[in-house]
Amino acid sequence: MTPIPVFIISGFLGAGKTTFLNYILHHQTTHKIAVIENEFGNTALDTTILSQDTPLHITTLQNGCICCSSHGELEATLSELSRQLTHQEIEFTQLIIECTGMADPGPIIKSFLINDIITETFQLRGVITLVDALNAPYQFKHFHVTQAQIGFADLILVSKTDLLENDAQEFTQQLTCMNQRAEIHPIINGKIDLKLLDQLDGFALSAKSSFLCQEVSSNPLDTQVNSFVIKRSEPFDINALSLLFEKILHNFKKQLLRYKAIIYIKDNPERLLLQGVNQLYNSEFGQVWSKDETPFSEFVFIGIDLPEEEFRKAFNQL
Numbered sequence: 001m002t003p004i005p006v007f008i009i010s011g012f013l014g015a016g017k018t019t020f021l022n023y024i025l026h027h028q029t030t031h032k033i034a035v036i037e038n039e040f041g042n043t044a045l046d047t048t049i050l051s052q053d054t055p056l057h058i059t060t061l062q063n064g065c066i067c068c069s070s071h072g073e074l075e076a077t078l079s080e081l082s083r084q085l086t087h088q089e090i091e092f093t094q095l096i097i098e099c100t101g102m103a104d105p106g107p108i109i110k111s112f113l114i115n116d117i118i119t120e121t122f123q124l125r126g127v128i129t130l131v132d133a134l135n136a137p138y139q140f141k142h143f144h145v146t147q148a149q150i151g152f153a154d155l156i157l158v159s160k161t162d163l164l165e166n167d168a169q170e171f172t173q174q175l176t177c178m179n180q181r182a183e184i185h186p187i188i189n190g191k192i193d194l195k196l197l198d199q200l201d202g203f204a205l206s207a208k209s210s211f212l213c214q215e216v217s218s219n220p221l222d223t224q225v226n227s228f229v230i231k232r233s234e235p236f237d238i239n240a241l242s243l244l245f246e247k248i249l250h251n252f253k254k255q256l257l258r259y260k261a262i263i264y265i266k267d268n269p270e271r272l273l274l275q276g277v278n279q280l281y282n283s284e285f286g287q288v289w290s291k292d293e294t295p296f297s298e299f300v301f302i303g304i305d306l307p308e309e310e311f312r313k314a315f316n317q318l
């Protein structure tokens, strides 16, 4: 069975998650979508969705926030959906999980990376975080989970830009400082080009030639989540690099959110691809460096108050 693509929709209370989900459900035409959502605050969505013609399956988790109290409930639900799909008791081609506004996406992501039954059936394609352009600066300060939601994102959708007095350019720049690997797009009342979802593949170790990130030097917002890119043109000794990664994972286990890398390894014709979430990471060799390419390494780290200079120094010492 081809794995079912999964999208996690994250974002603080009122950021526009349900509005966005509703837009997808009413405008996409190619997928039969299943939705997993938390109970509270979603009654209106249930009614809207269930009244439309598209056949879809909605599972509502009952016990509060899926990232903590009912994490087991989420895994049980995914396993049950997997069983039903295998036995053809149910049919869908895409799964969307809408988190509650207070949810940290980290534990939800991990379910898709470590549980064998789940990884056989489902393929996590990306975390989409909605961020309310009007209220986010206040939320970042007072609700730290909003920063983690940005840090874990593969795609950031900036909602309510229609309510801003100025344009969202400065705010978008600030988000880029927090997460240099996510694409950032404005979204008004849930409306976006749905091709963005088809293109999203945030957890693939695919051999993209380079990250989309830009280097931004400072973060004018008072946030703890930061990100930076380290680029190198010299090849790495794989053993020395493994030791450095072990050290980083150990020393920054509470701070690391996401990291991704394309690595030029000494005496190896293939690029090494690596990606991780908190302590969990996987890596594999990808495409061979072609003759007209100059091999390079690029690492992007996203975390809570990660000491950029310390990281740079450690990489320089290798």
Ligand SMILES: Nc1nc2c(ncn2[C@@H]2O[C@H](COP(=O)(O)OP(=O)(O)OP(=O)(O)O)[C@@H](O)[C@H]2O)c(=O)[nH]1
Pocket (backbone or CB within 6 Å): 011, 012, 013, 014, 015, 016, 017, 018, 019, 020, 041, 100, 101, 130, 159, 160, 161, 162, 163, 187, 188, 189, 190
């Ligand atoms: N002006 C404006 N309003 C929006 C936009 N997106 C969403 N809203 C409104 O913001 C309110 C909250 O949107 P929801 O989609 O319910 O937000 P949510 O993230 O699902 O909220 P919770 O379920 O509380 O976590 C609703 O009244 C939406 O109509 C936008 O881009 N512009």
